[in-house]
Amino acid sequence: xxxxxxxxxxxxxxxEFEPSRRVVDAPPLKLSFQKFNLGFKAEARLLPNTTVVxxxxxxxxxxxWFGSQLGAxxxxxxxxxxxxxxxGSASFYSVGVDExxxxxxFPAAPDALALLENFQNRSLAKDPIYAKRLRxxxxxxFTENPPxxxxxxxxxxxxxxxxxxxxxxxxxxxxxMNRRVTAVRVCEAYMREHIDAxxxxxxxxxxxxxxxxxxxNAFEAVTGFSPMQYLKRxxxxxxxxxxxxxxKRRTRIIDVAADWGFWHMGHFTxxxxxxxxxxxSQTLLRA
Numbered sequence: 367x368x369x370x371x372x373x374x375x376x377x378x379x380x381x382e383f384e385p386s387r388r389v390v391d392a393p394p395l396k397l398s399f400q401k402f403n404l405g406f407k408a409e410a411r412l413l414p415n416t417t418v419v420x421x422x423x424x425x426x427x428x429x430x431w432f433g434s435q436l437g438a439x440x441x442x443x444x445x446x447x448x449x450x451x452x453x454g455s456a457s458f459y460s461v462g463v464d465e466x467x468x469x470x471x472f473p474a475a476p477d478a479l480a481l482l483e484n485f486q487n488r489s490l491a492k493d494p495i496y497a498k499r500l501r502x503x504x505x506x507x508f509t510e511n512p513p514x515x516x517x518x519x520x521x522x523x524x525x526x527x528x529x530x531x532x533x534x535x536x537x538x539x540x541x542x543m544n545r546r547v548t549a550v551r552v553c554e555a556y557m558r559e560h561i562d563a564x565x566x567x568x569x570x571x572x573x574x575x576x577x578x579x580x581x582x583n584a585f586e587a588v589t590g591f592s593p594m595q596y597l598k599r600x601x602x603x604x605x606x607x608x609x610x611x612x613x614k615r616r617t618r619i620i621d622v623a624a625d626w627g628f629w630h631m632g633h634f635t636x637x638x639x640x641x642x643x644x645x646x647s648q649t650l651l652r653a
Contacts, residue, residue, distance in 0.1 A: 368389055368396055368398060368462065369396060369398075369412060369413050369416045369418060369462035370410040370411065370412060370413070370448065371410065371411050371412070371413055372410055372411040373408065373409075373410040374408070374409050374410070375406055375407060375408040375409070375603075376406060376407045376599060376600050376603035376604070377404060377405075377406055377599065377602075377603045377606070377641070377642075378404070378405040378406055378407055378451075378452075378453075378589070378590070378591065378596070378599045378603075379404040379405040379406075379453075379454070379599075380404075380640055380641050380642075380643075381403070381404050381641075381642075381643060382642065382643050383402075383403070383404050383406070383642075384402075384403045384404075385400065385401065385402050385403075386400070386401045387399065387400045387401075388508060390507050390508065390511075390514075390517070391514060392507070392514035392515075392517040392518040392521070393464070393467060393471075393514060393518065394463065394464040394467035394468040394471055394518065395461050395462065395463055395464075395517070395518050395521055395522070396461070396462040396464075397459070397460070397461055397462075397504060397507050397508075397517075397521075398458075398459070398460045398461075398462070399423060399457070399458070399459055399504070399508050400457065400458050400460070401423070401455075401456075401457040402452060402455060402456045402457070403455050404454075404455070405451075405452045405453045405454055405456075405590065406451075406452055407450070407451050407589070407600075408448065408449075408450045409447070409448065409449050409450075410447065410448045411446070411447050411448075412444065412445065412446060412447065412448070415464065415465045415466045416445070416462055416463065416464060416465065417443065417444070417445045417462070417463045417465060417485045418442075418443070418444050418445075418448070418460055418461065418462050418463070419441065419442070419443050419460065419461045419463070419500075419525055419528075419529070420441075420442045420443075420458055420459065420460035420461070421440065421441055421442070421458070421459055421460075421497050421500050421501050421504070422436060422437070422438060422440070422456070422457065422458055422459075422501075423457035423458055423459045423501065423504070423505075424455075424456070424457045425437075425438035427452070427455075427456040427457060427458070428452065428453040428454055428456065428590075429450060429451065429452045429453070429456055429458075430450070430451040430452075430588055430589075431449070431450060431490050432449045432488065432490070432547070433449075433539065433543065433546070433547030433550070433551075433588050434490050434537050434539050434543070434547075436450075436490065437492075438494070438497065438498075439492050439493060439494035439497045439498075440490055440491070440492055440493075440497060440537070441490070441491045441492075441493055441496060441497050441500065441528055441532070441535075442489075442490050443485070443486060443488065443489045443490075443491075443529065443532070444487070444488045444489075445485055445486070445487050445488070446487055446488060447488070451588065451589050451590070453590040459500070459501060459504035459505075461504075461521060461525065463481070463485075463525070465482060465485070468481070468482065468522070469482060472522075475522075477522050477523040477526045478522055478526070480526035480527075480529075480530060481522055481525050481526035481529065484526065484529035484530055484532065485529070486532075489532060489536055489537075490536070490537045491528075491531070491532040491535040491536050491537065492535055492537050493528065493531055493532070493535040496524075496527065496528035496531060497528075499524060499528075500524060500525070500528060503520060503521060503524055507521075543587070545576075545584070546583070546584035546587050546588055547584075547588055549574040549576050549580075549581060549584045550584055550585055550588045550589065552573060552574050553570045553573055553574050553581070553585075553593060554596075554600075556570065556573045557570075557596075557597050557600060558600070561600070561601060561604065561625075561626055561627055562624065562625055562626060562627045563627060564627070565597060565627075567581070567582075567593055567594055570593050581593055598637065599641070601626045601627050601628065602626075602637060602638060602641045602642075604626045605622055605623060605626045605628070605638065605646065606638075606641075606642055606649060608622050608625070608626070609622060609646060609649040609650045609653060610649060610652070610653050611653065612650060612653050613653075614650050614651060614653050617650060617653075619646045619647060619650060622646075623646070634646075
């Protein structure tokens with residue numbers, strides 16, 4: 367997305383990852399349509415003085431926003447960061463709002479003031495009516511190409527009205543889901559800190575202070591994978607990114623694999639080929 371910084375991501379499903387993006391400028395708004403063919407995990411920080419509001423573009427998209435399910439009726443909002451998990455193909459519409467620009471350009475407009483007043487750090491609302499309206503408006507923006515002034519004049523009131531209703535529609539995760547999300551985050555942080563070490567389900571259970579079966583259930587609910595499947599995918603994605611950025615004349619695949627916790631080259635090569643549809647050496651040659 368054009369309004370993000372410090373973006374990190376990991377491919378979570380096998381195949382060639384082929385994301386696509388389109389952007390429409392309608393100052394003080396920036397609209398984005400993003401489509402993904404495989405499941406992934408993404409985390410990012412927002413640029414200063416920016417708020418993002420998003421909905422799924424395809425109602426069949428399976429995604430989790432900070433651990434909570436983001437379905438066809440969901441409206442996600444954030445002023446600080448993004449944490450998104452998807453399963454299978456997914457597509458999203460999002461609107462980045464430049465807070466300083468909207469306040470400067472529309473200092474007395476009631477709709478703009480309502481929009482600014484309803485920004486919160488992060489939330490997820492289940493509001494099928496306004497989610498559908500936002501999706502329809504965004505679809506027109508990317509298919510009919512209306513002038514930016516008309517587009518911002520339509521979207522600002524719509525966003526303001528949607529966020530005004532948020533308190534009545536906000537999703538409050540259950541205590542059980544909160545525990546699961548917390549356990550997954552603790553384990554994922556531990557995985558990243560020990561990405562080159564030999565980790566077991568027992569180790570992760572101890573870190574999360576949760577029984578193994580409960581931890582497996584937590585990971586499957588939040589990410590769609592078991593803890594060890596998730597760890598392997600994080601590592602494989604790390605190797606893939608490292609090889610694509612590497613100097614192919616000076617890089618040894620065995621060293622990169624070891625940096626990401628792979629010690630048996632035969633197993634690693636088979637897993638890598640199954641994940642990305644090519645060998646590590648083929649990725650390095652294309653770097």
